[in-house]
Amino acid sequence: MSNILRRGRLEAAQDEEILRYTSSMEADRWIFNADIVVDLAHTVMLREQGIIKEEDCSKILSGLLKIREEGMEKLDFSYEDIHISLESRLIDMVGEDVGGRMHSGRSRNDEVATCIRLTLREELLGLLEEIFALRKTLVSLAEKHSETLMPGFTHLQHAQPTTLAHHLCAHESALGRDFDRVQDAFSRVNLCPLGAAAFASTGFNLNRKRTQELLGFEGLLENSMDAVSSRDFLIECASVFSNLMINLSRIAEELVIWSSSEFNFIELDDMYASTSSIMPQKKNPDTAELMRGKTGVSVGALMSLLTICKGLPLSYNRDLQEATPNIWRSVETVRASVRVMEGMVKTMKVHPDVLAAESITGFTTATELADTFVRETGIPFRTAHQIVGMLAKEREKPTMEKIDSAAEVVLGESLSSKGLTENMVKEALNPESNIKRRKIPGGPAPEEMKNYLSKRKTELELNAQEIATLKDIIDSAFENLLSVVEEYRKI
Numbered sequence: 127m128s129n130i131l132r133r134g135r136l137e138a139a140q141d142e143e144i145l146r147y148t149s150s151m152e153a154d155r156w157i158f159n160a161d162i163v164v165d166l167a168h169t170v171m172l173r174e175q176g177i178i179k180e181e182d183c184s185k186i187l188s189g190l191l192k193i194r195e196e197g198m199e200k201l202d203f204s205y206e207d208i209h210i211s212l213e214s215r216l217i218d219m220v221g222e223d224v225g226g227r228m229h230s231g232r233s234r235n236d237e238v239a240t241c242i243r244l245t246l247r248e249e250l251l252g253l254l255e256e257i258f259a260l261r262k263t264l265v266s267l268a269e270k271h272s273e274t275l276m277p278g279f280t281h282l283q284h285a286q287p288t289t290l291a292h293h294l295c296a297h298e299s300a301l302g303r304d305f306d307r308v309q310d311a312f313s314r315v316n317l318c319p320l321g322a323a324a325f326a327s328t329g330f331n332l333n334r335k336r337t338q339e340l341l342g343f344e345g346l347l348e349n350s351m352d353a354v355s356s357r358d359f360l361i362e363c364a365s366v367f368s369n370l371m372i373n374l375s376r377i378a379e380e381l382v383i384w385s386s387s388e389f390n391f392i393e394l395d396d397m398y399a400s401t402s403s404i405m406p407q408k409k410n411p412d413t414a415e416l417m418r419g420k421t422g423v424s425v426g427a428l429m430s431l432l433t434i435c436k437g438l439p440l441s442y443n444r445d446l447q448e449a450t451p452n453i454w455r456s457v458e459t460v461r462a463s464v465r466v467m468e469g470m471v472k473t474m475k476v477h478p479d480v481l482a483a484e485s486i487t488g489f490t491t492a493t494e495l496a497d498t499f500v501r502e503t504g505i506p507f508r509t510a511h512q513i514v515g516m517l518a519k520e521r522e523k524p525t526m527e528k529i530d531s532a533a534e535v536v537l538g539e540s541l542s543s544k545g546l547t548e549n550m551v552k553e554a555l556n557p558e559s560n561i562k563r564r565k566i567p568g569g570p571a572p573e574e575m576k577n578y579l580s581k582r583k584t585e586l587e588l589n590a591q592e593i594a595t596l597k598d599i600i601d602s603a604f605e606n607l608l609s610v611v612e613e614y615r616k617i
């Protein structure tokens with residue numbers, strides 16, 4: 127059949143290079159199912175509004191379900207996009223007098239915007255479930271290691287003792303914000319542009335609210351010009367994905383470092399490692415390294431979207447066709463990365479003895495020693511900081527004698543004369559005592575971590591309910607749509 131778009135206004139047929147250059151068919155694989163669903167809902171609404179006849183509606187619905195069953199591979203890929211290819215296939219099946227009525231009151235502009243939102247909505251729901259699983263795994267691992275000592279770092283230098291639970295929960299907290307950002311973006315994706323037509327709506331008496339309900343959208347994008355031309359929701363999602371990938375990349379970086387011979391804090395499961403083609407002893411953290419690299423995919427997609435959407439005049443422009451491949455590439459990468467990270471964390475082997483031994487390397491208890499000077503002798507913190515700094519130069523464990531000697535230089539008197547004892551010093555240098563003292567909110571003390579983890583588990587339970595509610599709303603809408611479709615097909 128001839129191209130149903132070009133047979134009127136246009137005469138010249140496009141050559142293969144132009145067809146390939148302008149076609150979105152490969153990227154449209156992402157929205158095939160969504161396009162069918164949108165067509166079903168629009169057709170139902172057209173019948174209910176009296177715009178098409180009952181018998182025509184029945185034939186169109188049956189044809190669409192047949193196309194859905196056949197799959198996208200049965201469509202003609204010579205068309206510029208899936209919407210025209212699908213409509214053309216429908217016309218081949220039921221005739222133009224019937225199939226040619228499906229597009230009444232609609233443009234590809236509002237159609238594709240709706241399809242993108244439907245598909246992206248599903249991807250965001252899946253991503254929420256995957257972030258939830260990763261956070262749950264981190265919390266579970268933290269519970270097992272609430273008293274596992276390890277060194278904390280700043281500038282990748284040994285800084286203060288902490289616990290593995292405290293460290294893991296830092297990552298979980300960041301991922302919790304990522305979860306919130308995805309959820310927030312979902313609320314703006316979950317709006318229906320259908321009925322906006324090309325940009326100025328339509329003279330047909332469409333019931334936009336009805337198609338919104340049939341498709342399970344939370345609300346309408348009311349301004350028809352904004353509805354078809356805005357892709358800010360893609361930019362927002364790409365930004366959220368980039369932020370999430372950056373947080374995952376930070377975890378991946380630590381897994382690479384921690385699994386090195388120099389650190390030996392953990393060992394990654396063999397599933398997430400590779401070996402060398404020439405050095406048989408190697409166990410390389412390739413999966414974590416690739417995750418660092420794949421962060422560039424999401425960041426690159428965001429930059430592409432910003433560039434594509436910059437300076438576009440209202441309303442629709444074909445430039446926007448180039449936006450969607452970027453969001454699909456990004457969401458595919460980020461979802462896979464979350465799943466892989468969850469697997470790496472769940473299966474990695476922790477070396478508690480190594481972590482504990484390294485918790486005091488590099489005089490990590492120096493801060494607590496200075497704090498002890500302040501608490502027990504009443505000297506200013508800056509003075510205590512100077513004394514401990516002098517002790518740190520010697521790179522040896524501070525003794526009472528050395529402390530008093532340094533104090534004499536700085537203060538002109540010893541700290542032992544001001545009430546400091548060897549037992550106080552000993553406790554200050556003990557990493558476990560360090561941890562137990564840090565029991566204010568957010569600190570690593572076991573009792574505080576217990577409270578913190580309890581709060582996170584409660585939050586996760588609420589998140590699980592929120593995901594279930596969103597899924598139920600969408601699933602119920604789809605089931606209702608199919609029920610109406612089956613009813614109208616029987617005519």
